[in-house]
Amino acid sequence: MNKYDIIIVGAGASGLYCANLLSKKYKIALIEKDNKIGKKILATGNGRCNLSNLNINSHFYNNNIDKYMKIHSINETLKVFEKLGLKTYSDNEGRIYPLSNSANSVLDILRLNIGNYVDIYLESTISNIYKEEQFIITLHSNEKLSTKYLIYACGGNSLQETQELHSSIKPFQKSLVSLQTDTNKYLNGVRVDNVCAKLNIDNKTYCEYGEILFKENAISGILIFNLSAYMARIGNYKQKIVIDFLPNFSEIELKKILEQRQKNNNKLTDSNLLTGIFHPALCRNLLEKANFDTKNCKKMAKIIKNYDIFTKNVLNNNQVYSGGIKLESLTNNLESTQTTNLFFMGECVDVDGLCGGYNLQWAWTSGYIVAKYLNEKSGL
Numbered sequence: 001m002n003k004y005d006i007i008i009v010g011a012g013a014s015g016l017y018c019a020n021l022l023s024k025k026y027k028i029a030l031i032e033k034d035n036k037i038g039k040k041i042l043a044t045g046n047g048r049c050n051l052s053n054l055n056i057n058s059h060f061y062n063n064n065i066d067k068y069m070k071i072h073s074i075n076e077t078l079k080v081f082e083k084l085g086l087k088t089y090s091d092n093e094g095r096i097y098p099l100s101n102s103a104n105s106v107l108d109i110l111r112l113n114i115g116n117y118v119d120i121y122l123e124s125t126i127s128n129i130y131k132e133e134q135f136i137i138t139l140h141s142n143e144k145l146s147t148k149y150l151i152y153a154c155g156g157n158s159l160q161e162t163q164e165l166h167s168s169i170k171p172f173q174k175s176l177v178s179l180q181t182d183t184n185k186y187l188n189g190v191r192v193d194n195v196c197a198k199l200n201i202d203n204k205t206y207c208e209y210g211e212i213l214f215k216e217n218a219i220s221g222i223l224i225f226n227l228s229a230y231m232a233r234i235g236n237y238k239q240k241i242v243i244d245f246l247p248n249f250s251e252i253e254l255k256k257i258l259e260q261r262q263k264n265n266n267k268l269t270d271s272n273l274l275t276g277i278f279h280p281a282l283c284r285n286l287l288e289k290a291n292f293d294t295k296n297c298k299k300m301a302k303i304i305k306n307y308d309i310f311t312k313n314v315l316n317n318n319q320v321y322s323g324g325i326k327l328e329s330l331t332n333n334l335e336s337t338q339t340t341n342l343f344f345m346g347e348c349v350d351v352d353g354l355c356g357g358y359n360l361q362w363a364w365t366s367g368y369i370v371a372k373y374l375n376e377k378s379g380l
């Protein structure tokens with residue numbers, strides 16, 4: 001039996017960050033089901049890794065995480081990365097990226113040092129786990145390990161093996177994901193920027209601005225991902241999204257603009273009233289929605305500014321999962337209140353953020369909190 005002080009299950013963002021911060025005097029192991037550590041980090045931010053955001057605030061999360069961010073937020077994270085050797089920059093929306101613009105740099109920095117003092121079990125998962133004085137773990141390879149402290153950092157939707165040790169879990173739901181719709185006639189592949197999308201859930205209206213990408217039977221783009229987060233949190237993806245294709249004009253202004261166009265240009269026909277304003281495919285779609293009733297500029301303006309899309313479900317391209325270990329079932333140090341010396345961090349905890357670096361910041365913050373607590377704890 002290999003004996004450890006600390007075992008971390010999952011060598012992703014939070015597990016690797018935590019391992020880097022744990023005192024070197026501990027005997028530490030990482031158990032990773034994949035054949036490489038930190039694979040998901042490479043996919044983040046379209047390969048650039050949007051690792052945090054200057055505007056961190058509980059408003060961007062499903063839960064209030066102010067007390068954790070007070071301990072370790074963006075500034076402390078940047079200091080840790082700086083110390084590890086990572087150079088970063090922020091873009092004009094406050095998103096933080098590695099200076100190299102490569103997610104590889106983030107992963108490289110996180111794995112640079114730990115190889116010397118952390119045992120890494122790749123392609124390994126736990127087949128059995130129970131707790132006596134210590135946690136006794138059997139891997140599917142039949143190897144047996146023991147540890148005083150056990151940390152779960154296995155990401156979303158993968159907590160099956162811990163149910164007996166900690167049962168307070170909110171069901172996982174796909175979040176930051178494309179949404180299935182009815183057919184978006186003519187619009188497959190069309191991107192429309194500078195739109196405003198509104199979603200009403202439980203009498204609360206969520207507005208997102210940005211670019212929407214239409215697919216044959218789905219909608220996508222950062223603003224749709226963000227709206228999907230609100231749906232995931234209530235576990236219901238059947239919703240109505242209202243798109244305003246010209247948010248900088250009021251409906252009355254738009255009606256006047258369309259009337260003026262008709263007055264100024266007698267060559268305008270039913271099929272080209274919107275030409276020059278939108279992508280040709282969107283013009284066609286909008287005109288058809290208005291039954292080519294283009295003399296009625298009021299109706300056309302209304303459609304452009306209140307374009308209903310009914311969502312039916314999600315696709316499988318989710319970036320995160322909403323749900324997980326309930327925060328109220330954990331101590332301030334993210335230790336289980338049901339099993340002592342058991343910790344949870346990262347996405348397997350019921351904290352999910354919108355797009356913009358918020359989810360990785362939670363992985364860093366929670367990884368730090370557990371490492372700090374264990375470093376301060378005596379008696380290993």
Ligand SMILES: Cc1cc2nc3c(=O)[nH]c(=O)nc-3n(C[C@H](O)[C@H](O)[C@H](O)COP(=O)(O)OP(=O)(O)OC[C@H]3O[C@@H](n4cnc5c(N)ncnc54)[C@H](O)[C@@H]3O)c2cc1C
Binds near residue numbers: 010013
């Ligand atoms: C395509 C994509 C792009 C993203 N872009 C961004 C971005 O730019 N900014 C941002 O903030 N967030 C982004 N995210 C979200 C971000 O990657 C996650 O929030 C973050 O990685 C969560 O960290 P974690 O440590 O909790 O889990 P993960 O990083 O998912 O790590 C969990 C690890 O545990 C392993 N594992 C799972 N189950 C087991 C098991 N039973 N036993 C052993 N090992 C196990 C997994 O293989 C994995 O290596 C993106 C996600 C995706 C998919």
